[in-house]
Amino acid sequence: MRIPPRYSQILAVGLMGAATLLTLLVLVFVVVFVLGKGLPAVNLQFLFGMPRDMGRAGGILPAIVGTVLLPLVAIAIAMPLGVGTAVYLAEYTRETRLTKVLRFGTDCLAGIPSIIFGLFGFIFFVVMLKMGWCLLSGGLTLAIMILPTIIRTSEEAIRAVPNAYREVSFSLGATRWETVLKVVLPNALPGIVTGVMLGVGRSVGETAAVIFTAGSALRLPATMFDSVRTMAVHFYILAREGISAENAYGTAAVLIISILLINLATYGMMHRMLAARTK
Amino acid sequence: MKMSGEKAVRFGLMLLAFSSLASLLLIAVFILKEGVPFIIHYGVREFLLGLNWQPHKQEYGIYPMIISSLWVTIGAMLIGAPLGIAGAIFLNEFVPRTVMRIIKPTIELLAGIPSVVYGFIGVMVLAPFIRAYMGGPGLSVLAASVILGIMILPTIISISTDAIGAVPNTYREAALSLGATRWQSVYMVTIKAARSGIVASIILAMGRALGETMAVIMVAGNAVRVPHTPLDSVRTLTANIAMEMGQASGMHRQALFATGVILLCVIMLLNGIAISVVRGGVRRK
Numbered sequence: 001m002r003i004p005p006r007y008s009q010i011l012a013v014g015l016m017g018a019a020t021l022l023t024l025l026v027l028v029f030v031v032v033f034v035l036g037k038g039l040p041a042v043n044l045q046f047l048f049g050m051p052r053d054m055g056r057a058g059g060i061l062p063a064i065v066g067t068v069l070l071p072l073v074a075i076a077i078a079m080p081l082g083v084g085t086a087v088y089l090a091e092y093t094r095e096t097r098l099t100k101v102l103r104f105g106t107d108c109l110a111g112i113p114s115i116i117f118g119l120f121g122f123i124f125f126v127v128m129l130k131m132g133w134c135l136l137s138g139g140l141t142l143a144i145m146i147l148p149t150i151i152r153t154s155e156e157a158i159r160a161v162p163n164a165y166r167e168v169s170f171s172l173g174a175t176r177w178e179t180v181l182k183v184v185l186p187n188a189l190p191g192i193v194t195g196v197m198l199g200v201g202r203s204v205g206e207t208a209a210v211i212f213t214a215g216s217a218l219r220l221p222a223t224m225f226d227s228v229r230t231m232a233v234h235f236y237i238l239a240r241e242g243i244s245a246e247n248a249y250g251t252a253a254v255l256i257i258s259i260l261l262i263n264l265a266t267y268g269m270m271h272r273m274l275a276a277r278t279k
Numbered sequence: 280m281k282m283s284g285e286k287a288v289r290f291g292l293m294l295l296a297f298s299s300l301a302s303l304l305l306i307a308v309f310i311l312k313e314g315v316p317f318i319i320h321y322g323v324r325e326f327l328l329g330l331n332w333q334p335h336k337q338e339y340g341i342y343p344m345i346i347s348s349l350w351v352t353i354g355a356m357l358i359g360a361p362l363g364i365a366g367a368i369f370l371n372e373f374v375p376r377t378v379m380r381i382i383k384p385t386i387e388l389l390a391g392i393p394s395v396v397y398g399f400i401g402v403m404v405l406a407p408f409i410r411a412y413m414g415g416p417g418l419s420v421l422a423a424s425v426i427l428g429i430m431i432l433p434t435i436i437s438i439s440t441d442a443i444g445a446v447p448n449t450y451r452e453a454a455l456s457l458g459a460t461r462w463q464s465v466y467m468v469t470i471k472a473a474r475s476g477i478v479a480s481i482i483l484a485m486g487r488a489l490g491e492t493m494a495v496i497m498v499a500g501n502a503v504r505v506p507h508t509p510l511d512s513v514r515t516l517t518a519n520i521a522m523e524m525g526q527a528s529g530m531h532r533q534a535l536f537a538t539g540v541i542l543l544c545v546i547m548l549l550n551g552i553a554i555s556v557v558r559g560g561v562r563r564k
Binding site for chain 2: 005006008009012013015016017019020022023024026027030031033034080081082084085087088089092093101102104105106107108109111112113114115116117118119120122123124128144147148151175176177201204205206207208211212232235236239240248252255256259260262263267
């Protein structure tokens with residue numbers, strides 16, 4: 001029996017609408033559930049207090065500091081590499097076999113799961129280079145992990161700068177590098193920052209790659225060679241080892257709020273970039 | 280003088296451009312260097328098809344973990360792929376642009392929620408539900424599949440939406456002018472034109488599901504055995520690495536790296552397929 005096209009359309013649209021609604025509901029549920037359970041535990045003492053008894057009581061200050069520092073180290077390493085790569089690909093070369101290989105490498109790197117980054121960071125930075133579990137080992141590992149994101153978004157942003165800008169700069173006698181520095185990069189900045197923020201968001205939520213490279217010490221780090229614990233790792237340890245459900249929820253709430261804020265800022269930035277482009 | 284400066288800059292930038300490729304090679308070399316000698320020493324057959332994983336008895340068979348990873352990944356695809364593709368089509372074809380511009384970024388926020396939070400929700404909400412209404416330990420293939428299925432939704436939706444959005448409007452208009460309903464034009468024309476992007480989104484999502492670690496450790500139960508029903512507790516390849524890495528040394532650590540080698544190979548294969556599917560799709564257009 002054939003269903004008349006009009007009815008099959010109603011059926012299909014209904015099913016697809018339900019699927020979309022379900023997806024949205026799950027998102028809302030995850031956020032509301034975690035915030036609902038976690039926010040009551042969050043207060044100034046929780047945010048700025050030192051943990052006591054392995055995090056069973058007290059605050060999460062070291063985890064917050066770790067969550068701020070680790071992505072900063074990662075960005076400080078990944079940004080020059082990523083933006084430099086993007087400038088080379090977009091401004092200094094044509095599509096050749098070499099750029100194809102470079103792009104393939106970037107695409108592959110983007111698909112590697114975080115546990116593999118963790119294994120690599122552990123054997124290379126922690127064990128072989130004898131750096132131990134520390135801020136720098138974790139930062140380097142995360143830098144490699146977010147490099148593809150930064151390269152892609154930066155290259156897109158650089159390519160979106162109108163050619164007329166470059167031509168004006170060249171006609172004034174500027175070299176290619178002067179043009180890149182003074183014309184192209186300032187105009188591509190919102191896009192580059194978007195890529196960096198995406199990288200920050202990923203680093204903040206990462207656990208597997210961090211726990212094997214930055215360790216999980218619940219102290220305030222004094223140097224780059226001290227171990228740190230991020231909020232994601234802290235949450236994982238509290239929840240997995242059943243240390244404190246209440247503090248786990250509290251940490252998760254702070255974590256989710258931070259990530260939502262980072263993503264909203266990123267989205268705002270992207271929006272501004274798109275608006276500037278269509279102007 | 281000025282020209283030689285330019286040359287130096289070009290050379291410097293070219294070196295930077297090798298950073299991602301160099302990192303990739305470095306990762307591959309170090310994982311392989313730690314893992315491959317073990318596989319050869321222990322025996323490929325014994326390692327891949329061995330049923331027992333008992334490090335204290337020097338037994339390192341990962342067959343149960345391979346099957347478990349497979350089950351969990353396929354389960355996640357069964358849940359995530361239909362939902363994701365349906366969502367992508369719905370958002371592109373049946374919803375006003377302004378609404379889509381609000382919903383799409385909202386769904387992309389799903390991607391930002393850390394995997395440990397999904398895992399925790401799985402433990403606190405999903406596992407008790409499964410235990411109460413379906414039986415078994417709760418922490419199971421099913422729980423892991425549902426959580427992973429949700430986690431890969433943003434990947435599928437965002438890449439598929441871009442692919443469907445890139446189909447020229449003239450295609451749709453041609454179908455509609457021949458008397459097709461909107462739905463007919465979607466499944467007869469638009470989906471076929473966007474096929475390569477949709478397939479790529481599914482393959483990439485599969486790689487993500489296979490590689491996900493922390494959420495799976497929390498919800499899959501981690502018993503080393505070949506599952507018989509979706510309600511069985513299982514341990515995936517990734518969970519095996521992450522759980523034992525902390526206290527492993529010597530042979531045991533090498534065996535974990537060898538597990539990583541298998542994981543890396545499968546995922547590189549999936550990525551390679553996804554990249555070539557996208558390239559092939561672009562070439563046809």
